[in-house]
Amino acid sequence: MKLKSFFSKLNIVTVIALLCTVAITGCSDDNEEMQVGNGYVQFKLYKSIEDGEESATRATTDKLDFLNDAKKMQVVLLHNNTTITQSVPLNAYNDQLAEYGLRSDKLELLPGDYKLIGYYLFNKVEEKIFSGEPAEPTTFTIQTGGLIVQDIYVKAVNSGLVKFKLVKDFYEGTSENTRAGGNGGGKTYLFSEIAKVDIKVRNRYTQQDSTFTNLKVKYKEGFDGTEAGSPGMAVGVIDTLVTLEAGEYEVISYTTYNKTSKIPLESTASLKENSFIIKEGEETHAEVPVKTNRLAADIQDYYALKAIWEALGGENWSFNGEGYPRGTNWDFNKEEDMWGNQPGVAVNSEGRVTALNIGDFNPKGVVPKELGLLTELTVLTLGSHNDKIGSISPQMKYEAEAATTYLEETRNDYYNKFLKKSPYANFSATLQPDFKVEDLKKNKTKETNIMPTDVQPGDYTNGITGFEDGDNIFKNLTKLRQFYIANGEISSLPSSMKYLEECRDVEIYNCQKMTEFPEELNELKNLEALNLAMNPQFSSEELLDGLKSLATSDAGKSIQILYLGYNNLTEIPKEFAEMKKLSKLDCVHNKIKTLYPMGADIDLTQLTMDYNEIEEIPDNFSGINNIETYSFSHNKLKVLPDMFDASSIYVMSSVNFSYNEIASIENDGNGYKGINASTIDLSYNKLTKFPGAIIQAGSPVSSLTLAGNQISEFPKGASKGPRANMLNTLDLTFNCLTELPEDFSTNFYYIVQMDLSYNRFNKFPFEALYIQTLRSIAVRHQRDADGYRCMKEWPTNVATCPVLQRLFLGGNDIGEVPETEEISYRIYILDISDNPEIVINVSAVCPYITAGMYTLIYDSWQNIRGCPALKLENK
Numbered sequence: 001m002k003l004k005s006f007f008s009k010l011n012i013v014t015v016i017a018l019l020c021t022v023a024i025t026g027c028s029d030d031n032e033e034m035q036v037g038n039g040y041v042q043f044k045l046y047k048s049i050e051d052g053e054e055s056a057t058r059a060t061t062d063k064l065d066f067l068n069d070a071k072k073m074q075v076v077l078l079h080n081n082t083t084i085t086q087s088v089p090l091n092a093y094n095d096q097l098a099e100y101g102l103r104s105d106k107l108e109l110l111p112g113d114y115k116l117i118g119y120y121l122f123n124k125v126e127e128k129i130f131s132g133e134p135a136e137p138t139t140f141t142i143q144t145g146g147l148i149v150q151d152i153y154v155k156a157v158n159s160g161l162v163k164f165k166l167v168k169d170f171y172e173g174t175s176e177n178t179r180a181g182g183n184g185g186g187k188t189y190l191f192s193e194i195a196k197v198d199i200k201v202r203n204r205y206t207q208q209d210s211t212f213t214n215l216k217v218k219y220k221e222g223f224d225g226t227e228a229g230s231p232g233m234a235v236g237v238i239d240t241l242v243t244l245e246a247g248e249y250e251v252i253s254y255t256t257y258n259k260t261s262k263i264p265l266e267s268t269a270s271l272k273e274n275s276f277i278i279k280e281g282e283e284t285h286a287e288v289p290v291k292t293n294r295l296a297a298d299i300q301d302y303y304a305l306k307a308i309w310e311a312l313g314g315e316n317w318s319f320n321g322e323g324y325p326r327g328t329n330w331d332f333n334k335e336e337d338m339w340g341n342q343p344g345v346a347v348n349s350e351g352r353v354t355a356l357n358i359g360d361f362n363p364k365g366v367v368p369k370e371l372g373l374l375t376e377l378t379v380l381t382l383g384s385h386n387d388k389i390g391s392i393s394p395q396m397k398y399e400a401e402a403a404t405t406y407l408e409e410t411r412n413d414y415y416n417k418f419l420k421k422s423p424y425a426n427f428s429a430t431l432q433p434d435f436k437v438e439d440l441k442k443n444k445t446k447e448t449n450i451m452p453t454d455v456q457p458g459d460y461t462n463g464i465t466g467f468e469d470g471d472n473i474f475k476n477l478t479k480l481r482q483f484y485i486a487n488g489e490i491s492s493l494p495s496s497m498k499y500l501e502e503c504r505d506v507e508i509y510n511c512q513k514m515t516e517f518p519e520e521l522n523e524l525k526n527l528e529a530l531n532l533a534m535n536p537q538f539s540s541e542e543l544l545d546g547l548k549s550l551a552t553s554d555a556g557k558s559i560q561i562l563y564l565g566y567n568n569l570t571e572i573p574k575e576f577a578e579m580k581k582l583s584k585l586d587c588v589h590n591k592i593k594t595l596y597p598m599g600a601d602i603d604l605t606q607l608t609m610d611y612n613e614i615e616e617i618p619d620n621f622s623g624i625n626n627i628e629t630y631s632f633s634h635n636k637l638k639v640l641p642d643m644f645d646a647s648s649i650y651v652m653s654s655v656n657f658s659y660n661e662i663a664s665i666e667n668d669g670n671g672y673k674g675i676n677a678s679t680i681d682l683s684y685n686k687l688t689k690f691p692g693a694i695i696q697a698g699s700p701v702s703s704l705t706l707a708g709n710q711i712s713e714f715p716k717g718a719s720k721g722p723r724a725n726m727l728n729t730l731d732l733t734f735n736c737l738t739e740l741p742e743d744f745s746t747n748f749y750y751i752v753q754m755d756l757s758y759n760r761f762n763k764f765p766f767e768a769l770y771i772q773t774l775r776s777i778a779v780r781h782q783r784d785a786d787g788y789r790c791m792k793e794w795p796t797n798v799a800t801c802p803v804l805q806r807l808f809l810g811g812n813d814i815g816e817v818p819e820t821e822e823i824s825y826r827i828y829i830l831d832i833s834d835n836p837e838i839v840i841n842v843s844a845v846c847p848y849i850t851a852g853m854y855t856l857i858y859d860s861w862q863n864i865r866g867c868p869a870l871k872l873e874n875k
Contacts, residue, residue: 039111039142041150043073043104045090048135048153064130064156066243068098070121075107078115090121099159099243100281109142116140119152130154158246160278162286164199166191166217166236166254168335169272169289188298188350189258189265191290191337192219194236198255199288204248204275212242217256221338232334236290244278251288292337298351300373302339305353306332307370312363312464319343320360320387320461329361344381352376359383359486364463372473379407380477383486385414385509385531387461407482411505411529414563418533419586419608423629423654423679427705427731428755430778430808434729457510457536457566461487470494478502489513498523507531517546522553529561533586540568540591551575565589565608572596585622587612598622610634610656617641624652631656633681640682640691642666646674646698646723654679658705661686665693674699683731684708692718695747699723705731712736712760719747728773730754736785737761745770757781757808764795775803780831781811789813799824810834810857817841831857832864841866 047067064070074087088105092098116138121130132154140148168191198213217236253269268291276286293299309317309330319328323343330342340347346355353374359381367382424432464485467473474480474496481502485493486509493508497520504526508518515537521530530550538546547564550556552575561584569587571594576582582598584606592612603623607630614635624630624644630652637660644655655677662685665672674697682691687709694701700723714737724747737759744767751771757780768777782791791812798807799822808831816839823830823844830845832838843866848854850869858864860873 037111037144038108039144039146039148040106040108041114041140041142041148042106043075043088043150043152045070045073045102045104045152045154047099047156064121064154065245066099066159067102067154067156068092068243069123069129070102070154071124072122072126073104074120074122076117076119077109078117079110079112083117099161106147111142111144113139113141116150116152121154158280159243160246160280161241161283162244162249162276162278163241163283164197164212164215164238164251164286164288166194166197166238166290167287168234168292168337170292170294170336171272172294187265188296188352189256190298190347190349190351191234191236191292193258193265193349194219194256194290195259196257197236197238197288199251200253201244201249201286202252203245204250206247209252210244212240215240215242221334232338234335234338241283246278246280248275248277249286250275251286254288254290256290294336298340298347298353299336301347301351301353301376302336304370304373305330305339305342305345305356307368308356308358311368311370311468312358312365314361314363317358317361317363320362346379348376355379355381357381357384359387359462359484359488362462366465367467367473369469369473371467372469372476375476376479377477378479379410379482380480381410381482381484382464383462383488383509384410384484384507385486385533386417387487407505410482410484411561414507414531414533415561415584415586415606418565419563419588423656423681424703426656426658426681426683426707427703427729428707428733428757428778430755430757430776430780431729431731431753434753434776457512457534459487459510460489462489464488464490466490466492467494470496472496475499481505483507484509486510492516493518493520495520497521500524502526505529508535510534512537515542517542517549519546519549522550522555525554525558527555527558528581530555530559531563533563533565533567536566536568538567540570543567543569544571544573548573548575551578557581560584562586570594572598577602595621607631617643619643625650628653629656630654630677632660633657634659636660637662639663640665642672644673644675644677646676646700648676650676651700652677654681656681657685658683659685663687665691668693672697676700679703681705682709687711689713689715690718692720695719695721695724695727697721700726702726703729706735707731707733709735712738714739714741714744716741716743719744721747724748725750728752732756732759733778734758740765740767742767744768749773752776753806754778755808757811758783760784760790762790763793764791764798766795769795769798769801769804772802774801776806776808777804778806778808778831779812780808794818794821796821799827805829807831808857814838825854828853829855829857832862833857833859835862839863839865842870843867 045067070090072087073090074085076083076085086107088107090102090104092102116134118133120128123129135153140150142148194217197215197217198211199215200209200211202209215238217238219234220237221234251271251274255267256265258265272289274287274289276284278284314330317329319326328343332339340351340353344357344360345353348354354376355378473494477500479502480500482505483503484507486507488511490511491513503524506521506524506527509531517538521527551573556579558581559579560581562582563586565586565588567590569590569592571592574596576598580601582602583604585604586608588608589611592614595614595618597618597620600620600623603626605626605628607622607627609632611634614632615637633656637657640657640662655675658681662682672693674694676699678701680701683705684707687706688711690711692715695718698721704727711732719741720743727748728750730751733755737756738761749771750773752773753776754768755778756765757778759782761779761782764779768774784790789812792815794814794817804827806829807827810831810833812835814835815837819841823842825845825848832840842856842864845854846867846869849856849867860871863874864870864872
């Protein structure tokens with residue numbers, strides 16, 4: 001009897017009656033506890049493959065295309081001459097394994113004998129996709145509390161599994177594109193950019209197509225996806241297994257996508273010959289040939305890279321910078337479209353070279369004309385100011401934001417590594433710990449004094465001598481924004497520099513064989529940053545004439561940053577007044593004596609004129625409304641100029657006039673305007689009295705160092721001013737003070753730390769202890785005019801200072817400390833070292849010393865009592 005005719009004669013009334021007396025449910029948990037009195041059956045479905053050729057698609061339900069399409073099963077059972085039906089879900093461990101078998105949820109039945117008459121299979125949208133009946137009589141017996149597993153063999157089409165892999169299909173075509181076609185929009189893209197792919201395949205016998213969408217792709221180099229392959233290969237591995245009817249197939253098209261966009265990278269149906277065979281129950285690996293044109297723009301860039309490498313002695317290159325192991329070289333033993341992945345090379349999303357940094361590889365020779373083929377190049381570094389101490393190498397990033405960030409970092413790299421220093425560098429060592437703490441609070445790192453150069457003048461890190469076809473090599477590099485050439489043997493710039501209309505940053509650093517000023521710079525009308533430091537081979541006349549010409553050129557009108565350190569410059573020329581956009585000027589370590597005014601409209605933010613021979617700063621030298629750091633240290637100034645204004649709403653970070661010959665203040669007592677800076681450094685000058693004019697004018701100074709002067713007088717009223725309360729750090733070390741004025745704490749009532757060491761106090765300056773915020777005070781090494789120790793008494797009641805934490809009294813001549821003086825645990829750093837006659841009892845703080853919570857700075861030979869934990873010679 002045919003199943004379909006039998007099903008049409010079912011007695012629905014009988015079925016309903018039976019369902020009222022038999023509880024039939026689906027169970028999904030194999031470990032579920034059985035209901036009392038009933039038993040269970042679980043069906044397992046397997047393919048029953050028949051010989052013969054079948055259509056790849058069918059409208060009938062006598063054979064199943066794929067077992068995985070079945071999501072629910074309806075069984076027809078005969079029990080005690082009564083027919084019943086029930087539906088149960090079907091499942092597998094995963095979609096791939098479904099072709100090898102499905103299992104149903106458990107079906108609860110009354111005990112007894114059952115016969116399987118037939119069954120229906122439904123897909124996930126409840127459509128009937130198969131009607132079947134057992135090939136042989138199928139019966140089973142349900143026992144109370146038992147579980148029966150019943151196998152069912154379903155007539156199904158032959159099928160197998162396939163896993164795809166993307167491989168490159170190199171060809172030489174006329175298209176400008178590497179991988180593009182159809183919906184690709186004509187743009188090239190990196191093979192490594194492929195994140196997803198749609199693949200369409202065709203059965204060569206039936207001519208039926210199957211499409212698989214959103215297959216995830218993993219980029220892998222050196223592997224073919226399943227086993228070790230050529231180290232110079234790259235493939236796109238797809239881990240997803242998909243099911244196909246058995247037969248011979250070919251990939252007829254693909255569509256690729258990246259991670260971020262739903263718009264295809266490429267959609268193409270023009271593929272090279274390919275085929276693969278699907279066998280029943282087997283897993284097959286198939287390749288999808290992704291078109292790769294050797295004549296595309298990105299691969300042509302890579303051929304240009306190889307030409308540059310060969311021309312500049314690439315076989316002997318050895319990387320000496322940061323980011324890669326030392327000794328690293330470029331590698332061309334890989335597929336051509338991977339040649340752009342080299343140290344010091346950056347490419348964009350289309351694979352075009354955008355940045356080239358080879359100064360760290362010690363290139364030698366003439367830069368070949370192939371450089372001019374890199375038409376997307378924005379950064380070219382043939383050596384830089386920091387080849388030996390670690391340069392910034394371009395990474396494989398192409399986003400506009402990342403490129404802008406990189407340009408900004410390299411532009412400021414010279415200032416950060418060679419010019420920038422802590423404004424607190426000249427403050428005493430005792431005060432430095434607090435500065436470190438404050439810097440950490442502000443998420444800043446304290447800069448140390450860096451050695452001025454990483455290479456000495458005339459020492460080279462590369463052997464680049466020039467450019468091939470200098471009249472044209474830069475002609476097509478219209479997007480170049482940054483050009484660095486340093487530490488090499490180049491003697492001149494190519495005339496084609498004039499074509500670099502977008503060039504913003506140029507560095508010509510330590511090019512000792514370039515004896516003539518490079519006038520080619522004058523034609524860079526958009527030049528913003530220029531570094532000409534470390535070129536002492538220019539005579540003072542040659543350099544001065546060149547700078548005058550530059551200042552009045554198109555380039556001079558756009559320059560914002562100018563580094564001229566370590567040269568033979570003797571003056572700041574009048575022509576600099578034409579450089580209206582100048583913001584940062586560095587002229588350290590020159591021979592400058594004369595400063596011609598640039599004018600107030602040259603509104604600088606940073607000025608560094610250290611280590612010159614400047615005796616006077618003229619009025620109106622430059623604008624100071626936006627200045628952040630202003631440094632004239634190590635010059636020959638004799639008077640502190642009255643060029644700032646304490647009433648300005650803009651407060652500078654620091655002003656540094658240290659290591660000059662300043663003995664007085666201009667307009668002192670006659671309307672001196674003060675200095676609108678938070679840190680002022682006047683250390684190591686020739687001041688003989690405290691410069692009260694700075695405080696009286698209302699300068700908003702928070703840190704002031706006057707170390708290393710000859711200050712012997714601190715007049716009353718010198719600490720009085722409308723903003724005197726802003727001072728929190730004062731360094732008066734290495735002076736000749738014998739006392740503080742009685743109004744010291746009245747005016748400087750917010751000082752946190754101060755250092756009075758190396759002065760002439762013969763008694764402790766108690767005026768300072770009245771400051772309620774004072775945490776640290778140092779009064780070390782007091783000597784009289786003849787050099788004898790002059791401070792001999794312990795500061796009585798020092799423990800009563802409410803917040804004092806650090807007290808430094810080393811290097812004096814303090815004798816016996818009265819037993820009535822209890823050492824306070826609140827002062828957790830106490831320096832009593834180098835006091836030969838001291839006798840002190842520290843029992844009050846011994847538990848803290850023992851626990852490591854108290855720092856006592858002492859000498860082992862001193863007479864210190866009350867603490868066995870100390871390592872003393874006289875125990």
